[in-house]
Amino acid sequence: MNDQLRERLLAFSTDKDIFNKAKQLLLLRKEYQLKIKDIADVFQVKSSYICQLMRLNHLPEMIKDGYYGKQINISLLFIISRLRSEQDIVNAYEKILQSGFSVAQTESLVREILYKIKDKGDYLNREEIKGLFKLIKDVNPDLMIKFRQTKIKTLLRIEMKGNLETTSTLIRRIIS
Structure with missing residues (x-):
């Protein structure tokens, strides 16, 4: 440059x-x-x-005008700009103005539109996650476990090393 x-x-x-x-x-x-x-x-x-x-x-001009008119702040614009269709953006904008959404509420609305998932439920607590790890490690302490939980998905990954005979046996033990 x-x-x-x-x-x-x-x-x-x-x-x-x-x-x-x-x-x-x-x-x-x-x-x-x-x-x-x-x-x-x-x-x-x-x-x-x-x-x-x-x-x-x-973003459509209508929404830019709303920003210049101080009806919506830049944080909310950044969030609704994640939406892909102009109609979704306009609908979200109208909902935000009607209900006076906060940043957290706007993020939830955008997640719902993008992923068709409503914010419901709670994250697992540390004890529950430890219990899950213990349950899996009881089958074989050498298993590698990765766990990640977000508002839209949860990932549980169990990695094991060995040939098919060894890994199939371990999987069957986990299943039973």
Whole structure:
């Protein structure tokens, strides 16, 4: 990246108009085939923030007007910009305005639209996770277990080493 381009990017980094900043970034990125990481380095922010800025470009004018009219804040715009269709974005925007959604409520709404999953239930607590690990380790202490739980999915991974005879025997013990 040359110094002149770096200076142009630095000028946009201080722009207070978030939509102008997003538009200029998109144009410069296309014109110079810039990587998100390189832009983030110039702005001295994380790459994810640059991606959020770029997503603002596909928001409908109605929503941009709502931002300029101080009806919705930038945090909520970043969240609803994750939606893919304009209709979903407009519907979410209207719901946010009608109900005065917080950031957490907006994230939940977007998750529901994107993944068709409602926020229900609780995470497993540490004791429950330890119990699960113990149950599996009782079958064979050499098993490698990975567990991750998010609001939209849970991953339970059991890794075992050995030939088919050994691993099939272990799996049958877990099943029974």
